[in-house]
């Protein structure tokens with residue numbers, strides 16, 4: 554009997570996670586039919602934060618494919634070779650390439666898959682449905698343009714949900730933006746009037762990069778970097794802690810109990826969060842010092858500060874801040890507030906989500922763990938509950954830091970191996986139906 558769905562696999566989102574998956578599927582000996590749905594107009598990678606001079610945070614060879622298949626034509630090295638820049642790039646002596654160049658690499662790979670990607674296509678709903686004979690359960694994916702696609706398996710990779718602190722959540726004001734919207738909002742506000750004071754909230758790499766960028770772009774604007782911490786911290790870049798981005802760490806973290814997971818998360822937090830690389834910290838410190846010498850301190854760090862409440866009115870946004878150092882209330886008036894406050898993880902409580910919103914219509918088919926959030930297998934598939942046992946597989950690609958550890962969400966490092974895990978799971982699940990031989994499951 555012919556399958557009653559359009560594709561073997563539909564991928565939701567075509568950022569690095571699903572681009573790595575597309576490469577893996579293309580390098581299979583036995584092809585599967587697949588389609589990727591992407592809401593952006595074309596290929597991109599975190600384009601709203603593409604700041605001049607910023608560099609990437611991962612080893613460039615831990616790209617979209619090298620750790621899985623170093624001989625692939627989609628490696629960063631081959632990109633440089635095909636662009637005729639390999640020797641010049643190596644001559645730069647940069648440990649971490651410019652983000653602009655890496656974005657070009659991501660786009661260059663994505664463009665090779667134009668025939669299997671629908672851009673300008675935002676997925677609004679995913680449901681489990683039966684075919685017209687009520688016999689073959691599969692996934693139905695609906696888009697904002699009311700298109701409908703069906704697939705046996707689905708790989709959900711929309712990127713992590715931006716985290717906006719509670720105090721800002723009730724204020725829908727277009728002068729308050731998460732870092733993932735930074736450049737377009739800055740351009741709009743800057744074009745519509747003078748920006749006298751901008752507040753950047755957070756103590757992350759992005760917060761520091763934004764403060765530096767603002768002070769370059771708008772040298773006459775006052776910029777306050779507001780953080781709960783005493784100082785801006787350096788990333789933990791010890792090679793020993795760097796092993797959290799090894800595949801072995803994923804297995805170790807996944808099999809740890811919840812107490813051990815919490816302990817590891819606390820210990821390893823500053824490998825990626827609330828911390829920055831030393832080059833941008835030095836640059837910021839020196840810039841502030843130079844402004845002090847010249848008697849025009851426009852860049853300020855507001856430390857040990859908790860934003861208690863905010864008021865938005867036509868002329869500006871007032872932030873009421875409890876300063877712990879010394880203990881007093883202070884008030885900042887801003888024309889633009891950027892929340893460089895990170896992303897949510899699967900979990901329960903402030904800054905967590907039990908499932909990504911995009912799965913609202915689907916989650917009743919899957920198990921939740923004892924803590925109350927979606928239960929994920931080691932191969933990134935969700936665990937179907939009893940009534941959904943014959944449904945194809947649904948994977949979370951890039952959203953599993955809570956279960957799989959640091960290397961999962963915030964990094965390129967394991968993208969290609971994660972794609973391999975997902976493809977192997979689809980193949981193993983499909984083998985009897987497709988009559989695959991063991992050999993044909995090999996990825997190039």
Ligand SMILES: Cc1cc2nc3c(=O)[nH]c(=O)nc-3n(C[C@H](O)[C@H](O)[C@H](O)COP(=O)(O)OP(=O)(O)OC[C@H]3O[C@@H](n4cnc5c(N)ncnc54)[C@H](O)[C@@H]3O)c2cc1C
Nearest residue numbers: 566568569570592602609610611675676711712951964965
């Ligand atoms: C500013 C910034 C810099 C970073 N720099 C680095 C770095 O240097 N090195 C590193 O390892 N990691 C970095 N990261 C982490 C980075 O997020 C990941 O490395 C990588 O982008 C994750 O890929 P992804 O595909 O999971 O998510 P994303 O890159 O977020 O891609 C998700 C895609 O899904 C699409 N999408 C979302 N919802 C829908 C929908 N409903 N329908 C259709 N499409 C949808 C989005 O438009 C997007 O294209 C950075 C993150 C940020 C925010």
